Amino acid sequence: MSIDVSGLTKTFGDFVALDDVTVSLPTGQLTALLGPSGGGKSTLLRIIAGLDTADAGTVTIEGREATNLPARKRNVGFVFQHYAVFKHMSVAKNVAFGLEIRKRPRAEIDKRVAELLELVHLSQFRDRMPSQLSGGQRQRMALARALAVEPTVLLLDEPFGALDAKVRKELRDWLRRLHDEVHTTTIFVTHDQEEALEVADEIVVINDGRVEQVGSPDTLYDKPANDFVMRFLGETTDLAGQTVRPHDIDVSMSPGVAGSTPGTVTRILRVGFEVRVTVTTDDGAEALVTMTRTLARSTGVEEGAKVWLTAAKGATAVPVMRAV
Amino acid sequence: MASTSSTSVGSGSTVVTWVLRLVVVGYLFFLIGWPSALIVRRTFEGGTQAFTEALQDPDVTHALQLSVVVALCAVAINLLFGVGMSLLLVRYEFPGKRALSALIDLPLAVSPIVVGLALILVYNPRFGWFGESLDAHGIQIIFAKPGMVMATTFVALPLVIREVVPVLEDMGDDQEQAANSLGANAWQTFWRITLPGIKWAVVYGVVLSLARSLGEFGAVKVVAGNISGETTTAPVLVQQKYQNFEQQTAYAMSFLLVAAAVVCLVIVALLRPKDHKPSRATATAAIQEKAS
Numbered sequence: 001m002s003i004d005v006s007g008l009t010k011t012f013g014d015f016v017a018l019d020d021v022t023v024s025l026p027t028g029q030l031t032a033l034l035g036p037s038g039g040g041k042s043t044l045l046r047i048i049a050g051l052d053t054a055d056a057g058t059v060t061i062e063g064r065e066a067t068n069l070p071a072r073k074r075n076v077g078f079v080f081q082h083y084a085v086f087k088h089m090s091v092a093k094n095v096a097f098g099l100e101i102r103k104r105p106r107a108e109i110d111k112r113v114a115e116l117l118e119l120v121h122l123s124q125f126r127d128r129m130p131s132q133l134s135g136g137q138r139q140r141m142a143l144a145r146a147l148a149v150e151p152t153v154l155l156l157d158e159p160f161g162a163l164d165a166k167v168r169k170e171l172r173d174w175l176r177r178l179h180d181e182v183h184t185t186t187i188f189v190t191h192d193q194e195e196a197l198e199v200a201d202e203i204v205v206i207n208d209g210r211v212e213q214v215g216s217p218d219t220l221y222d223k224p225a226n227d228f229v230m231r232f233l234g235e236t237t238d239l240a241g242q243t244v245r246p247h248d249i250d251v252s253m254s255p256g257v258a259g260s261t262p263g264t265v266t267r268i269l270r271v272g273f274e275v276r277v278t279v280t281t282d283d284g285a286e287a288l289v290t291m292t293r294t295l296a297r298s299t300g301v302e303e304g305a306k307v308w309l310t311a312a313k314g315a316t317a318v319p320v321m322r323a324v
Numbered sequence: 325m326a327s328t329s330s331t332s333v334g335s336g337s338t339v340v341t342w343v344l345r346l347v348v349v350g351y352l353f354f355l356i357g358w359p360s361a362l363i364v365r366r367t368f369e370g371g372t373q374a375f376t377e378a379l380q381d382p383d384v385t386h387a388l389q390l391s392v393v394v395a396l397c398a399v400a401i402n403l404l405f406g407v408g409m410s411l412l413l414v415r416y417e418f419p420g421k422r423a424l425s426a427l428i429d430l431p432l433a434v435s436p437i438v439v440g441l442a443l444i445l446v447y448n449p450r451f452g453w454f455g456e457s458l459d460a461h462g463i464q465i466i467f468a469k470p471g472m473v474m475a476t477t478f479v480a481l482p483l484v485i486r487e488v489v490p491v492l493e494d495m496g497d498d499q500e501q502a503a504n505s506l507g508a509n510a511w512q513t514f515w516r517i518t519l520p521g522i523k524w525a526v527v528y529g530v531v532l533s534l535a536r537s538l539g540e541f542g543a544v545k546v547v548a549g550n551i552s553g554e555t556t557t558a559p560v561l562v563q564q565k566y567q568n569f570e571q572q573t574a575y576a577m578s579f580l581l582v583a584a585a586v587v588c589l590v591i592v593a594l595l596r597p598k599d600h601k602p603s604r605a606t607a608t609a610a611i612q613e614k615a616s
């Protein structure tokens with residue numbers, strides 16, 4: 001186990017930002033810390049990096065007790081949400097910083113910087129100042145800077161948060177490929193579930209300062225521990241006391257199946273290939289069903305039609321625990 | 325009609341801008357420009373000869389040397405403590421921080437004469453708090469250079485801090501944390517990251533302090549006493565010469581003081597990169613202090 005966090009508690013005044021968090025993050029993997037805004041993701045990451053101190057609990061990095069180690073001795077690469085580039089240094093100088101601090105020989109520094117700039121596709125920008133780079137380029141530079149010191153772990157706080165959707169997606173794929181190349185244990189924070197599901201080997205869901213669930217993307221999607229995790233990982237709707245995914249509901253025009261929920265179609269919205277059907281059940285609740293255009297046509301769903309809803313066989317469902 | 329009304333609105337606002345400009349220019353002219361210009365005119369009324377003669381007066385050269393030494397010492401102290409205090413105020417949380425921050429502005433608010441008197445109360449060799457014991461060890465503060473440096477330092481204290489604090493706040497501690505996580509210790513972080521970030525604010529604060537220190541009169545006059553010209557600084561000598569009807573010498577020295585201040589400010593204006601904005605409040609305060 002690469003990073004072990006145990007019983008971590010952090011309060012700001014009387015606000016509890018982390019509440020007895022215990023989690024193990026595996027070596028060599030790409031782990032996502034996923035959760036809503038204010039959930040405590042950055043706080044956890046900063047404590048692992050030594051940029052903040054916890055009120056209680058321990059941090060162990062690669063078997064080394066690190067709880068009271070200052071940030072500079074943890075050999076952790078940290079990439080900040082807003083890059084934190086050194087504004088007065090050129091791209092190459094930024095990347096070289098950690099190596100110069102470690103007093104490596106000049107030739108070695110130059111070689112390593114050239115390699116890293118190659119890796120992040122910034123070779124032709126080596127003499128530019130950070131202010132002359134685009135957001136995505138700055139982010140890659142920050143990544144190269146963190147990788148330069150060959151960190152035991154690489155921590156990224158919402159690495160793509162400030163970028164537009166297209167660049168985000170490119171960088172996300174690139175991060176995945178990069179990780180497959182360098183294999184540094186990597187933890188990145190995100191509040192975008194799609195990003196986490198697509199890129200990460202392992203996901204830690206954090207909410208209100210607590211770990212809700214740890215698992216692979218498939219585990220989390222297929223076997224959510226509770227309805228919070230289920231809701232957070234994708235669209236959900238409530239049907240007969242259960243939380244299910246809208247595409248996991250079968251619609252029938254006759255009351256064939258036992259336990260099906262009767263209702264009336266109140267609204268149909270077509271978005272590209274998908275049809276979104278709102279059904280008001282007989283007990284007054286609303287359920288959302290999504291299906292393909294083809295299926296909608298063959299079933300004969302239309303506004304005002306009487307329908308019976310059932311959760312599809314094998315659908316992921318958890319009991320409704322709290323009101324939305 | 326429509327077009328005339330729209331132009332009249334346009335010219336109306338232009339008139340307002342022009343009136344405002346006129347008011348500002350007039351204000352600056354009567355308060356600063358004209359008096360300074362008159363000093364220059366008086367200095368060179370009789371050609372440059374009177375001016376060079378005045379500068380050969382040994383009193384004058386001594387006073388100028390003393391002023392420069394005292395000002396440089398005060399600036400060096402204010403540079404070290406100013407940067408340190410700014411870091412303390414911006415980067416650390418501690419009880420009494422707001423009180424300290426308010427206290428730093430005190431020298432701008434208090435009359436320099438009072439500062440001088442207060443220093444005498446503390447360090448006077450006969451009845452001061454520390455004075456007696458210091459005197460017993462042969463250290464003289466009041467009526468000597470250390471006291472003058474202290475008075476000048478006190479008066480110019482806020483200038484570096486008030487320049488550096490907003491820039492430090494603006495910069496945030498992201499870059500410093502990044503440096504830490506890359507292995508830099510506190511000193512390396514300060515030297516390689518923080519200092520380059522606040523460089524221009526420090527330069528500006530130093531130059532303002534220098535200009536202010538060279539011109540300090542009240543506080544220095546009180547602590548310097550009048551030991552037969554031994555502790556007379558340039559501004560104090562200006563007053564003495566003026567009262568002794570040696571106006572020409574007084575004007576010549578005034579001119580030098582004004583010129584030094586102007587050179588300082590021009591150098592900074594030239595050095596400063598376009599995007600650095602000094603805090604106007606302290607800049608004007610210092611300049612007006614000088615003008616008064």
Ligand SMILES: Nc1ncnc2c1ncn2[C@@H]1O[C@H](COP(=O)(O)OP(=O)(O)OP(=O)(O)O)[C@@H](O)[C@H]1O
Nearest residue numbers: 012015017035036037038039040041042043044191
């Ligand atoms: N320095 C601080 N002082 C007081 N409260 C803080 C401080 N830092 C964080 N908090 C609080 O702790 C909670 C967790 O903050 P944190 O930054 O870890 O959230 P996050 O999960 O990273 O959210 P986001 O996705 O918005 O970045 C928030 O409610 C925040 O208000």
Ligand SMILES: [Mg+2]
Nearest residue numbers: 041042043157
């Ligand atoms: Mg955050």
